[in-house]
Amino acid sequence: MTTAKRIVISSDHADIELRKSIAKHAAGMGFDVTDIGPMTSESTHYPKHGEAAANVVAAGDADLGILLCGTGQGIMMAANKVKGIRCGVCSDTFSARMIREHNDANMLSIGARVIGDALAIEIVEAFLNAEFEGGRHATRVDMIKDIEA
Numbered sequence: 001m002t003t004a005k006r007i008v009i010s011s012d013h014a015d016i017e018l019r020k021s022i023a024k025h026a027a028g029m030g031f032d033v034t035d036i037g038p039m040t041s042e043s044t045h046y047p048k049h050g051e052a053a054a055n056v057v058a059a060g061d062a063d064l065g066i067l068l069c070g071t072g073q074g075i076m077m078a079a080n081k082v083k084g085i086r087c088g089v090c091s092d093t094f095s096a097r098m099i100r101e102h103n104d105a106n107m108l109s110i111g112a113r114v115i116g117d118a119l120a121i122e123i124v125e126a127f128l129n130a131e132f133e134g135g136r137h138a139t140r141v142d143m144i145k146d147i148e149a
């Protein structure tokens with residue numbers, strides 16, 4: 001079980017209902033979830049939501065973040081522009097676990113128009129239940145941090 005406790009979640013307009021379901025599920029798992037919206041399905045722009053959630057994680061106000069857009073790709077790209085963020089798009093549970101265990105990802109992105117809701121929930125569970133393994137993986141994550149610096 002992860003030591004992470006605080007989660008921030010955001011999306012664009014692609015599927016705010018799935019985002020709310022994920023937020024509720026994560027809360028049911030015992031996480032302290034902050035949903036920063038948007039709260040309506042009005043068309044919006046994924047970069048600003050990816051950046052906003054990433055800033056919460058980068059500031060240390062959340063341990064992990066979850067993002068959704070249509071493909072999961074655009075909002076992931078935006079989040080990864082924020083210093084200290086390592087965000088991956090996942091459409092399977094193995095990758096969701098591995099980006100925590102090996103890459104120390106602090107954000108997960110999901111393509112709401114790519115996968116079904118039930119799989120999305122399982123992916124979130126896999127991500128939230130996993131923990132960074134450190135060791136040789138820390139060396140490699142440090143290399144990523146060096147590129148960023």
Ligand code: RB5
Nearest residue numbers: 014069070071073074075
């Ligand atoms: C919005 O139509 C769509 O482009 C967005 O949700 C996302 O898929 C971008 O990467």
